[in-house]
Amino acid sequence: MTLAPAFVAGAGMVRFGKHTETSLSELGARAALAALHDAGIAPDRVEAAYVGSQWGGSMVGQRMFKQTTMLGMPITNVENACSSGSTALRLARIAVGAGLHEVALVVGGDKLSVQSGPMPRHPEDFDGSLGLSPPALYAMRARRYLHDYGATLEDLAAVCVKNRRHAVHNEYAQFRTETTIDEVLGSRLIADPLTLLQCCARADGAAAVVVVSEAVARKGSRTPVRIVASEQCSGRYEPGFRNMTVPEITERCAAKAYAAAGVQPDAIDLAEVHDAFSIAELLYYEALGFCGHGEGMRLIREGGTTLGGAIPVNMSGGLIAKGHPPGATGIAQVFEAVQQLRGEAGPRQVQGARLALTHCTGGGVSGLDHGACTIHILGLD
Amino acid sequence: MTTETRTTLPEAQALHADCWRTLSEHTAVLIAYRCTSCGTHFLPAVMTCTRCGSQTFNRSELSQRGTLYTYSIVHGAGGVWPPVYTVGYVDFPEGVRVFGQVRETVPGTLAVGASVGIEPAALYERKDGTVVRCFRFHTGDGEAQ
Numbered sequence: 001m002t003l004a005p006a007f008v009a010g011a012g013m014v015r016f017g018k019h020t021e022t023s024l025s026e027l028g029a030r031a032a033l034a035a036l037h038d039a040g041i042a043p044d045r046v047e048a049a050y051v052g053s054q055w056g057g058s059m060v061g062q063r064m065f066k067q068t069t070m071l072g073m074p075i076t077n078v079e080n081a082c083s084s085g086s087t088a089l090r091l092a093r094i095a096v097g098a099g100l101h102e103v104a105l106v107v108g109g110d111k112l113s114v115q116s117g118p119m120p121r122h123p124e125d126f127d128g129s130l131g132l133s134p135p136a137l138y139a140m141r142a143r144r145y146l147h148d149y150g151a152t153l154e155d156l157a158a159v160c161v162k163n164r165r166h167a168v169h170n171e172y173a174q175f176r177t178e179t180t181i182d183e184v185l186g187s188r189l190i191a192d193p194l195t196l197l198q199c200c201a202r203a204d205g206a207a208a209v210v211v212v213s214e215a216v217a218r219k220g221s222r223t224p225v226r227i228v229a230s231e232q233c234s235g236r237y238e239p240g241f242r243n244m245t246v247p248e249i250t251e252r253c254a255a256k257a258y259a260a261a262g263v264q265p266d267a268i269d270l271a272e273v274h275d276a277f278s279i280a281e282l283l284y285y286e287a288l289g290f291c292g293h294g295e296g297m298r299l300i301r302e303g304g305t306t307l308g309g310a311i312p313v314n315m316s317g318g319l320i321a322k323g324h325p326p327g328a329t330g331i332a333q334v335f336e337a338v339q340q341l342r343g344e345a346g347p348r349q350v351q352g353a354r355l356a357l358t359h360c361t362g363g364g365v366s367g368l369d370h371g372a373c374t375i376h377i378l379g380l381d
Numbered sequence: 382m383t384t385e386t387r388t389t390l391p392e393a394q395a396l397h398a399d400c401w402r403t404l405s406e407h408t409a410v411l412i413a414y415r416c417t418s419c420g421t422h423f424l425p426a427v428m429t430c431t432r433c434g435s436q437t438f439n440r441s442e443l444s445q446r447g448t449l450y451t452y453s454i455v456h457g458a459g460g461v462w463p464p465v466y467t468v469g470y471v472d473f474p475e476g477v478r479v480f481g482q483v484r485e486t487v488p489g490t491l492a493v494g495a496s497v498g499i500e501p502a503a504l505y506e507r508k509d510g511t512v513v514r515c516f517r518f519h520t521g522d523g524e525a526q
Contacts, residue, residue, distance in 0.1 A: 117459035118459075126397070130482060130504070131466060131504070133455070136458075136468050140469070143452060143453060189456045190456060193453075194453075237431045240421075240422075241450070241472055
């Protein structure tokens with residue numbers, strides 16, 4: 001079926017970081033109310049909610065909305081690892097596009113500062129049972145990328161330096177001070193060759209967006225942002241020799257998203273990509289078609305992915321500087337895209353931005369590149 | 382009065398015991414699941430062959446050496462893991478890639494493309510004292526540690 005258009009009418013989030021004294025329920029509720037306030041839509045107009053969280057536990061959405069006046073509507077809780085929030089957004093987009101709802105609320109949130117060490121895989125997972133963790137997996141991708149393409153440790157660190165510089169101007173980011181190549185490479189080893197500052201931080205946080213029909217969008221006071229593409233893929237099982245520098249799930253999902261939007265990668269004005277670790281951002285430049293395979297290091301060396309470059313990436317600071325509460329990440333990416341498309345991003349504004357891409361991928365399952373990937377393309381009419 | 386019997390050795394548990402067996406004190410071999418229809422090897426086991434859809438497999442020992450596709454020396458992972466350990470993916474001539482730990486933990490002793498053998502090893506100890514054993518890769522020539 002062809003879905004009717006859907007729009008993001010408003011977005012809100014709480015600052016990512018340590019919220020030791022605040023429950024995940026309250027973080028989510030605050031983000032939800034901020035998004036409704038931004039949209040100028042009263043809570044009693046919300047017809048359904050879709051809530052993404054990886055570690056929030058049972059009934060996470062109900063626990064959030066219990067803090068508001070919005071209980072009673074259908075609430076759908078979604079777990080899809082790092083793509084939990086963006087998967088919830090896709091469900092809302094489908095529901096509005098199918099005509100089920102005029103106004104749907106999407107919330108993503110997680111609270112991870114209470115945990116320590118790398119996030120574990122499920123006990124059933126073969127690789128996880130033998131000691132594989134997310135930083136170790138990305139470190140092995142990095143090792144192979146350095147070997148295959150002659151990239152340097154400085155190329156990896158440059159991602160962190162750029163994203164930390166971007167986050168200086170983002171009041172919602174966890175880390176708002178600049179860093180240097182030497183500081184990044186001198187921080188302690190987590191999984192060789194990745195050092196601490198090349199790994200996103202476990203953060204607490206929540207973000208929300210209001211997804212509405214065209215009729216509601218046209219009556220609102222804010223510039224509506226059209227959901228041009230909303231695509232999702234699961235990883236394919238490969239028992240043999242996978243090229244670990246080619247994130248196949250992201251390549252497939254990107255092809256679907258560009259086809260749905262009817263655009264080529266060079267039409268994208270800015271992107272928020274899933275830089276859970278430094279190497280990830282370079283691999284995703286390539287997988288999203290912003291450059292060819294093995295050219296990611298050239299793109300960052302040339303400044304192509306910062307303000308003034310051909311494709312500014314992670315103007316919010318990305319996961320590395322903004323922090324990574326997995327359920328919230330995909331929605332926080334859309335929050336940044338909405339600010340940029342409305343021209344409200346202040347010192348980090350990408351001038352003339354009309355089309356933004358957001359990309360989440362993650363979920364460790366043996367034999368799969370990743371478990372889940374989502375890509376959204378958002379634009380001005 | 383009864384005589385208390387004590388075990389002198391900690392109990393050992395073989396992890397993924399279906400996937401490997403000990404050949405000698407310092408050598409082990411991996412045992413994959415081979416699709417009887419198309420010959421694709423899987424390790425660990427899957428219910429359905431992702432290449433052809435068959436659900437029938439037989440057991441097939443892999444070559445005793447493979448090639449290190451990539452690796453990482455991991456620090457401070459916490460949990461049951463030692464402060465420093467190495468993990469890697471190893472490609473076998475039968476067309477299957479296997480994840481596992483690698484004996485060497487010193488930078489410079491490992492390289493992408495290295496030939497690796499397989500040995501039985503204690504990976505970690507549970508809180509109750511049970512030693513968890515599994516296969517492990519190493520860059521040695523196979524017998525001498």
